[in-house]
Amino acid sequence: MGFPRVGGTHLLIDFGEVVSLAQPAGEVAALAALAGLPVGEFSRRYWAHRPAYDAGGTALAYWTAVIGAAPGGERLRRLVELDVASWLHLDPGMLRLLDAVHEAGTPVSLLSNAPRELARALGRHADLKPFAHLLFSADLALVKPDPAIFAAALExxxxxxxxxxxxxxxxxxxxxAAALGIRGIVFTGTAACLAGVARAAFVG
Known part of the structure; x- marks a missing residue:
């Protein structure tokens, strides 16, 4: 892309629906079926109980809250497996942009609300190896938009x-993040947004 880097700029980026694509509808439907819930009700419960899980809660506690009863061991394993897999569809366009940012010498780090199971899978993901830091809410026991998680990221x-x-x-x-003085971009996935991210990452 040809942008020079200004020293000091660090790109800190979210994962879900920024680096990754949205969960595929078919995979959400499979999770709902395994949970024994209609898709709409499943999605409502999935997100309503997610903050505690993202903050470091256990998979058993999370899925018990979603389903309304504790799932058996094999069912719990499958729920976790399907849930993690549903978030591993990365956006090729964003990966190309991040490759260019890395090549320009701008460090890139991840700050994501994610439970431990997803965090560990992302920590092993080959496409995230170039990242300087992989920061996850479950490890920090903090979730966005708590200002403390951004302070921890800066540290x-x-x-x-x-x-x-x-x-x-x-x-x-x-x-x-902006309240702490961090420059922020709301990601929309549009061409204009991607160009804005590239400009900010390369030239600060």
Whole structure:
């Protein structure tokens, strides 16, 4: 892309529906069927109980809350397996952009709300190996948009707020980061948004 990098810029980026694609409808339907719930009700419960899971709660506690009863061992294993797999569809366009950012010498780190099972899978993912830091809510016991998670990220990066560009698809998360002085971009996936991320990451 040809943008020069200005020293100090660090790109901090969300994972879900930014680096990854949205969960495929068929995989959400499979999870709902395994949970024994209609898709709409399943999705409502899935997200309603997600913050505690993302903050480090156990898979058993999470899926018990979603289903309304404790799942057996094999059923729990399958729920976790299908859930993790549903988030592993990465966006080729974003990966190409991040490759260019890395090649330009701009460090990139991840800050994602994610339970431990997903965090461990992402930690092993080949496409995320170039990232400087992989920061997950379950490990920090904090979830976005809590300002404390952004303070923890800045400490991990060893960066000043003004040297960090944060990209997330949820405006509340971007607003929380901006309140600490971090430059924020709300991710929309549009060409204009991707160009904005590239400009911010390369030229600060």
């Amino acid at each position: 991990a990066l060893g960066a000043a707020p003004g040297d960090v560009v944060f990209v997330d698809d949820r405006p509340a998360n971007v607003d929380a």
